[in-house]
Amino acid sequence: MSKKSLFVSEIYSAIQGEGPLLGIRQIFLRLSGCDLRCKWCDTPESLQRSPLCSVEQKMGERNFKMIQNPINYESFISFVNNLVPKLHHSMSITGGEPLLQAELLKTYIIKLKEQFKFPVYLESGGHRHDELSSIIHLLDYVSMDIKIPSSGTAVLWENHKKFLDVCLKSESLIDFWIKLVVSEETLLDELVYAVDLVKSRLINKSPILFLQPVTQINGIKPPTPCNLLNIHKELLSLYPHIRVVPQVHSLISQK
Numbered sequence: 179m180s181k182k183s184l185f186v187s188e189i190y191s192a193i194q195g196e197g198p199l200l201g202i203r204q205i206f207l208r209l210s211g212c213d214l215r216c217k218w219c220d221t222p223e224s225l226q227r228s229p230l231c232s233v234e235q236k237m238g239e240r241n242f243k244m245i246q247n248p249i250n251y252e253s254f255i256s257f258v259n260n261l262v263p264k265l266h267h268s269m270s271i272t273g274g275e276p277l278l279q280a281e282l283l284k285t286y287i288i289k290l291k292e293q294f295k296f297p298v299y300l301e302s303g304g305h306r307h308d309e310l311s312s313i314i315h316l317l318d319y320v321s322m323d324i325k326i327p328s329s330g331t332a333v334l335w336e337n338h339k340k341f342l343d344v345c346l347k348s349e350s351l352i353d354f355w356i357k358l359v360v361s362e363e364t365l366l367d368e369l370v371y372a373v374d375l376v377k378s379r380l381i382n383k384s385p386i387l388f389l390q391p392v393t394q395i396n397g398i399k400p401p402t403p404c405n406l407l408n409i410h411k412e413l414l415s416l417y418p419h420i421r422v423v424p425q426v427h428s429l430i431s432q433k
């Protein structure tokens with residue numbers, strides 16, 4: 179069973195706190211395992227596969243039950259059903275890095291769509307382009323990160339270019355966008371490089387690029403208000419579709 183089942187960290191109902199769909203209600207499928215190590219990771223519990231995952235039993239009640247991993251798709255569908263999918267806008271598939279389990283995800287997404295007619299929103303580090311290509315036809319929304327060098331990851335510019343190209347070529351995605359987390363350590367030069375990279379790939383779509391001030395963690399702080407305004411101004415002069423949006427779920431003490 180394990181080779182055909184997903185390693186999951188959490189399944190729960192919550193409010194989307196980032197990007198253009200801010201405020202919608204989603205069922206979150208958080209997969210475990212990540213091949214990156216961002217300095218400001220806010221989900222350290224999902225970095226490694228764990229023998230157990232936590233599953234909310236009733237929508238929004240936070241009555242989590244620990245369930246043995248991996249989770250087969252029959253159990254997955256039943257857990258989703260318990261959370262009243264019709265009251266949700268979509269399913270958010272996040273992590274960890276969800277594309278590490280892309281092959282298995284295909285089956286789960288197909289079943290999910292058959293059963294609940296649910297849009298699917300993928301949140302990814304934006305580096306696993308081959309895996310994205312294999313499932314892009316099943317996705318409705320993609321939120322991709324660009325990991326700038328000061329995030330603490332390896333240099334991923336080439337991966338991000340290819341990932342962005344897959345999104346740009348998709349004819350089935352409803353929308354996709356790019357997220358750049360910024361901290362007090364972020365250099366304007368690396369943000370300019372990221373914006374130039376995005377601009378160099380664009381043909382006939384202009385995705386929004388979100389600057390997300392880091393939610394304070396591990397002693398890492400967001401930019402000062404003045405610095406953030408200055409970064410925004412400089413980047414707007416390069417590309418007009420840049421917005422500043424913090425993680426709103428953290429501001430309202432939501433998961």
Ligand code: SF4
Nearest residue numbers: 212214215216219274
């Ligand atoms: S990609 Fe996401 S889950 Fe992985 S280390 Fe970075 S913030 Fe954490």
